[in-house]
Amino acid sequence: MSDFDFSVITANWHFLAEGLRYTLQVTVTAMIGGIIIGTLLALMRLSSIKPLQWFAAGYVNFFRSVPLVQVILAVFLILPLLLQFLTGKMIPIGAENSAYFTFTIFEAAYYSEIMRSGIQSVPRGQIGAGYALGFTYGQTMRLVVLPQAFRNMLPVLLTQTIVLFQDVSLVYAIGATDFFGAADKITQRDLRPVEMYTTVAVVYFVICFALSRLVKRLQARIAIIR
Amino acid sequence: MNYHWDWQFFFQEADDGLKYYEWVIAGLGWTTAVSLASLAVALLLGSVLGVMRTTPTRWLVAIGDTYVDLFRNIPLIVQLFLWFFVVPELVPDKIGIWMKQDLPYIVTAVVGLGLYTAARIAEQVKSGINALPRGQRFAGLALGFTEWQTYRYVRLPMAYRIVLPALTSESMNIFKNSAVTYAVGILELYFQYKQIIEKTSQVLEITIVVTMAYFMLAFVMNRMLAFVEKRTRVPGLISGTGGK
Amino acid sequence: MRKSLTALALSLSIAGLAAPAQAQAQLTGTLQKIKETGSITVGHRESSVPFSYLDADQKPVGYAMDLCAKVVDAVKSELKMPNLQVKYQAVTSQNRIPLMQNGTIDLECGSTTNSVARQQQVGFSVHYFITSVRMAVRKDSGIKDIGDLNGKPVATTTGTTSDALIKQNERGKHIDVKNIYGKDHADSFLMVESGRAAAFVMDDILLAGLIANSKNPSDFAIVGPSLRDEPYGVMVRKDDAPFKAVVDKTLIGLMKSGEAEKLYTKWFMNPIPPRNVNLNFPMSPALKAAFASPSDKGVE
Structure with missing residues (x-):
């Protein structure tokens, strides 16, 4: 490759940065939303009420069996139909907003499995202890179990978030402009695939590598309390 | 909702003379082919890398670690694009032209997906081996085994059984991840999904059918590995739940 | 992002103010939707040069985009909504029809062939190009x-x-x-x-x-x-006669006044962004005929 042209990157740096920002926004939104919904699903799965268990198990198994890229496209095309059915009006959503929603509900399934093993890592006796103190179920979970579960699982939750950060690249399938989508759009216009895709790979690597090293350090510091 | 349900279209003829349900079946075939071939590559390479990372030889560990870091920290779709668009431009012209014109696309896809998944398998294999008591290696060495023989006869047979549940979920992941290979021209299930949406716009019907097809693939893979897990269970160990 | 959020908030408040003041019960389909949401979404392509593609700032531009800008102006005056918000949504050949059907886009301005098969799913304006x-x-x-x-x-x-x-x-x-x-x-x-x-x-x-x-x-x-x-048309929703009428009226007007030909010259016979190349693609006899007697008949 004799003519690696860096000007393609410098000339479009702003657009790429905008894309990276969108990738981060989706990641953070889906992380927060996903952990909240995921925790609720985990509590349902571990509750003694059968229908709740079934619902949570069905939800998790559903999203863990279908390809993310298919869910991204299906939601983008079907959600407006559904909203139209419910409200009777056409509500345009757009690729960018659709992705926020898709990633939140999709990642919830994965976070839920992590939170479930987190909750199970807290010794049973503590729940009894919570009740003995006169706490309700909600209080026991909120004040005793969940904080420990969350702390124990923090490295795993963060590792999943790094995976999520990478997976946002799949919004390419619906033409949203994330970091990879931005690079792809420039490639489509300037016909410079080598420069763009190499740059994208390097940037992803640097970010994800640094983050996974940080998680590793964290993991060493957080020993699971037993 | 002014959606016009129509299940009949699956039996209508598309532009190429095939019927739409045949597109779905063709896609299913490619998905299975790409996934199984990639799984073979990933298991082989992942095992080698996983073993390398547990050896006492430093440079082997370094190679294994670097590989895993590299392939785990770049999104799959970007890796596939690197293999498809970038690598042929970096190699000598002759090889590049051969890669672009004569090399079937499925090879590129299998290399991309296989190498990506190998990094994950290497992690599992490594943790399986590290989960064994150190004494097993020493016992093997004391019996006069070489380092390699301790892997072959003592450690790997145990390690694989320990990590089988994790390998099961990686094997199911590979079927889902194979959907991304549509981006490098593989006419697999997701590609056909997009195609059929464009041609017929019957979004709901085709989404239901394709989702069920992916379910089925995941289920079959899961049952097959659960069977393997059951057959290879080590007596006396509390092993997996039979693949959930 | 912040800019577009402000614009969104602004348009929402405008829509909120405007809606009760001049509720028009007779509006249907896309026009009604535009009225209610206070916005119109234009579907565009990313690499259909010179019809609809991204310029150096990644903004959609082109011959079809210019024609659609006129259509949007007509919609604004038709609905008496001078501050109508215009949104853009990139589409591909795979998703443009579903996105039109599900209401994500209201108008597709790219390079879409008007075919009889597609007419079962969407509507088309009169043709603005023959390829x-x-x-x-x-x-x-x-x-x-x-x-x-x-x-x-x-x-x-x-x-x-x-x-x-x-x-x-x-x-x-x-x-x-x-x-x-x-x-x-x-x-x-x-x-x-x-x-x-x-x-x-x-x-x-x-x-x-x-x-x-x-x-x-x-x-x-x-x-x-x-x-x-193959003739290109602006894609609209199927069976939405009032909206299609606005689109057609605008395009036919541009063709009759010679303005469409000016736009043609701008995009096909002059240097265009992003690299100032000139396509030098003169108007074909078929297109001249299409401008003289506008038609929305699709190809088989």
């Missing part, structure tokens, strides 16, 4: 006609009508080609440029646009007879 399907090849390949393609890899963009064409042609002329699918036109062209495909079968004007924008335009040629002529 011929031909193929782009590398000059050094020696390919002159569709017969030379036998046994060669040929690129086409998924979901486009030339995909169907090439398949029909394969059968008719007993030519066996290896189909390669690009995600978008630029992707398919990249296949030819990088040597992956021997030819790219597509609307000639799109090929001309891609060649003009390539690194070495002189390496490529458009060859072969026209496989067929």
